[in-house]
Amino acid sequence: MSYRATPVPDDAPEKITVKGLEFYYGDFHALTDITVGIKEKAVTAFIGPSGCGKSTFLRCFNRMNDLIPGTRAEGTITLDGQDIYAVGVDPVDLRRRIGMIFQQPNPFPMSIYDNVAFGPRLQGVKKKPDLDGVVQTSLERANLWKETKDILSRNGLALSGGQQQRLCIARVLAVEPEVMLMDEPCSAIDPTSVQKIEDLMDELKDRITIVIVTHNMQQAARVSDFTAFFLQEHAGEAAVLVEYDRTANIFTSPKDRRTEDYITGRFG
Amino acid sequence: MSKTITNAIALTLLWIAAIVTVLVLGTVILYVFVNGIGQLSLEFIFTWPEGVAAEGGIWPTIVSTMYVTALAMVIVTPIAILAAVYLAEYAIQGRLVSTIRFAADSLASVPSIVMGLFGLALFVEAAGIGFSMLSAALALSFLMLPIVMRTTEEAIRSVPKYIRWGSYGLGATKWQVVSRSVLPASMPRIITGIILATGRAVGETAVVIYTMGQAINLPVSPLDSGRPMTVHLYLLAMEGINLPAAYGTALLLMILILAFNLGARYFLRRNRKV
Numbered sequence: 001m002s003y004r005a006t007p008v009p010d011d012a013p014e015k016i017t018v019k020g021l022e023f024y025y026g027d028f029h030a031l032t033d034i035t036v037g038i039k040e041k042a043v044t045a046f047i048g049p050s051g052c053g054k055s056t057f058l059r060c061f062n063r064m065n066d067l068i069p070g071t072r073a074e075g076t077i078t079l080d081g082q083d084i085y086a087v088g089v090d091p092v093d094l095r096r097r098i099g100m101i102f103q104q105p106n107p108f109p110m111s112i113y114d115n116v117a118f119g120p121r122l123q124g125v126k127k128k129p130d131l132d133g134v135v136q137t138s139l140e141r142a143n144l145w146k147e148t149k150d151i152l153s154r155n156g157l158a159l160s161g162g163q164q165q166r167l168c169i170a171r172v173l174a175v176e177p178e179v180m181l182m183d184e185p186c187s188a189i190d191p192t193s194v195q196k197i198e199d200l201m202d203e204l205k206d207r208i209t210i211v212i213v214t215h216n217m218q219q220a221a222r223v224s225d226f227t228a229f230f231l232q233e234h235a236g237e238a239a240v241l242v243e244y245d246r247t248a249n250i251f252t253s254p255k256d257r258r259t260e261d262y263i264t265g266r267f268g
Numbered sequence: 269m270s271k272t273i274t275n276a277i278a279l280t281l282l283w284i285a286a287i288v289t290v291l292v293l294g295t296v297i298l299y300v301f302v303n304g305i306g307q308l309s310l311e312f313i314f315t316w317p318e319g320v321a322a323e324g325g326i327w328p329t330i331v332s333t334m335y336v337t338a339l340a341m342v343i344v345t346p347i348a349i350l351a352a353v354y355l356a357e358y359a360i361q362g363r364l365v366s367t368i369r370f371a372a373d374s375l376a377s378v379p380s381i382v383m384g385l386f387g388l389a390l391f392v393e394a395a396g397i398g399f400s401m402l403s404a405a406l407a408l409s410f411l412m413l414p415i416v417m418r419t420t421e422e423a424i425r426s427v428p429k430y431i432r433w434g435s436y437g438l439g440a441t442k443w444q445v446v447s448r449s450v451l452p453a454s455m456p457r458i459i460t461g462i463i464l465a466t467g468r469a470v471g472e473t474a475v476v477i478y479t480m481g482q483a484i485n486l487p488v489s490p491l492d493s494g495r496p497m498t499v500h501l502y503l504l505a506m507e508g509i510n511l512p513a514a515y516g517t518a519l520l521l522m523i524l525i526l527a528f529n530l531g532a533r534y535f536l537r538r539n540r541k542v
Contacts, residue, residue: 067436096439106430109453118448119438168434175438 007246008042008225015040015179015209016061021075022238023056025068030056032238034075036228038179043201043210045224045247047217049262052230053239054213058181061211062098063091079179096123099172103184105164107156107171112139112148115156115167119175134174142170143200162193169200180204182212186219198223217263221251229259300518307516317484317500322510326517328486332401332494333524335487336480337469339405344412345462349451351413352420357446369418376414383410384478392479399481402490407479408472412465419461423454460532467528471521473498497521 014037023031031053038044046054056065063084065071077084084094096119107115116135117125125131135152139145144166148159156167165185172180182201186194201210201223214220220227227250232239243250243259254260315325359365387407397403427450435449451458473496481493482503495503497517504514 062437064433064436067433092439092441094439095437100433100437102430102433102437104428104430106428106434108431108434108449118435122438122440122444122448171434171438 008039012039012042014038015080016211017076017078017081018060019076021057021060021073021077023053023060023065023074024072025056026070028236029238032240034241036241036244038209038211039226040209041205041207042225043205043212043223044226044228045220046211046213046228046230047215047220047262048230048239048242049232050215052232054228054230055183057230058183058211058213059100061179061181062095062100064095064100066091096175097177098179098181099175099177101165101168101172101180101182101185104188105161105168107159107164107167109155109157111153112156112159112167113152116170116174118171123175138170138174139167141173141204142166143196143203144170160193161189162196165189165193165197166200169197173204177208179209179211182210184213184215187215194219217251221247227251229254229256229262231258231262233258297522300515300522303512304515304517304519307512308519312513312516313520317513320509322500322504322513326497326500326513326520328484329495329497329500329517330520332480332485332487333470333496333498335494336401336404336408336476336496337466339401339490340408340412340469341462341466343405343409344416344465347409348413348416349420349458352417352424353446353451355417356421356424357442357450369421372414372417375410376418378410379474380411380472381474381478383407384475386410387475388478397491399479399483399493400491401480401487401494404476404480404496405490407475408469411472411475412469415465415468416458416461419464420454420458423457423461424450426457427453456536456538460536463528463532463535467525467532470528471498471525473502477502497524 016038018034018036018038021031021034022029023034034057046058048054059065060073060077061079061084065073073085079094079097083089108118110118113135116138117131120131120134125134136145136149139148144163147163148154148167156164159167165188169180186197189197198219201212204210212220212223224247226244227247228244229242229250230239231242243254243256245255249255250259251263254263312325313330314327316327317329318324355365355368359368384407387403387410391397391403391406392399395403397406431449431453432445435445440448476496477499480496480499482495482499483493484500485492485494487494498521501514501517501521504510504517
């Protein structure tokens with residue numbers, strides 16, 4: 001396994017700070033006592049066995065869980081020091097600042113151009129030259145421009161799975177988010193495309209903060225600067241954050257026995 | 269009995285059932301075709317019926333049918349889509365919504381002759397619109413509304429949650445998600461529903477016989493009365509006025525409805541291919 005060449009400094013500021021988070025789906029207590037600081041302009045990976053709540057936790061950051069009836073979050077999550085669950089915070093505004101990539105590439109059934117222009121148009125950008133510019137820049141940043149510049153009017157669904165996922169990344173980049181959440185972005189695409197997306201994450205983190213949920217430990221080791229290991233120890237119990245550290249430490253000298261067991265493949 | 273024999277018998281029965289179904293349909297189509305094809309000509313389509321025996325063509329009835337169908341479609345589409353959006357996206361799912369849904373399904377199964385009677389009482393008489401395209405279109409829209417509303421609702425519900433999430437994730441408001449992601453994604457199926465409901469309206473007789481009148485007119489204003497193809501066909505055949513022309517009308521009507529159904533299929537396919 002290879003680790004990141006240029007380490008994020010210890011004094012890098014925290015972009016997102018989570019304190020004492022409890023999360024509930026109705027009566028089910030899904031996450032308990034989660035405290036973690038996500039460093040700015042770094043890649044943070046959430047790992048853990050299926051059902052350990054890592055995706056749930058990720059969706060707290062852009063309040064996507066609000067869309068699921070009966071969910072409830074306690075504790076605080078701050079973005080640049082501001083509580084995102086405070087009264088008066090509009091989740092719609094929050095989601096413009098915190099973009100999200102899903103497990104299943106989800107281009108809209110419309111042209112490649114319209115997919116990328118979707119976010120800017122939501123915010124009222126109408127002029128063609130402005131949109132053209134955003135579309136090109138975003139596709140370039142997503143390393144998809146060369147492949148698509150001549151077929152911008154083609155339906156986004158006509159692309160391959162890997163290209164679709166990069167189209168979704170371009171679509172998110174078009175709204176200039178500060179944070180990009182990636183929920184198992186590579187689990188539904190082919191290995192060559194996975195490589196491309198991992199390279200892309202490396203380039204993007206110069207400007208944005210990335211949090212990725214992955215069940216693939218090699219991937220976490222390859223792409224991330226920090227790793228958080230989540231675990232639901234017994235069925236029906238709330239999941240906990242077992243260990244959070246620099247990725248190199250997690251994979252070479254984990255402090256917690258459970259982390260060690262997981263990364264050496266003893267369970268999960 | 270051995271498994272092979274059971275299997276063979278079951279297979280044979282299934283085959284027979286399938287063949288009977290196709291045969292019935294084929295016989296009807298063939299019968300109308302054989303009897304009607306002699307009538308079909310440009311003259312039959314584009315000229316007026318003349319004299320007591322309704323010799324000549326059926327042009328005004330074609331126009332009346334198209335007119336009333338188009339008008340009904342214009343009335344139904346916005347109402348049905350808005351209602352479906354409300355039911356699928358906004359209404360809190362519970363007893364009220366299931367009641368509305370049940371009402372819509374019931375509306376779809378009301379015998380059309382009852383709907384016609386209702387249209388006569390409400391639009392022709394009470395509202396004073398008289399026998400007209402408008403009365404007929406309003407009455408027809410009662411028939412079409414539940415079809416379009418339910419297919420639209422199903423179409424909206426079948427939009428994958430990933431599409432919605434993607435839209436929300438870009439900072440879309442609920443209305444933006446619905447209007448810019450969900451509706452466009454479900455549009456092929458919505459349009460298919462509209463086309464199918466339109467096909468139903470084209471073939472509808474009972475409703476229009478009560479509400480459009482029988483006068484052979486070329487309707488211009490929505491308040492003009494007229495005689496649709498189905499009613500023309502009914503009168504020609506039942507009163508023994510001109511049986512060949514009745515078959516010609518029937519054939520034309522079937523071609524029209526077939527065209528609508530093929531149109532719906534084509535539309536759905538073309539969009540599925542991407």
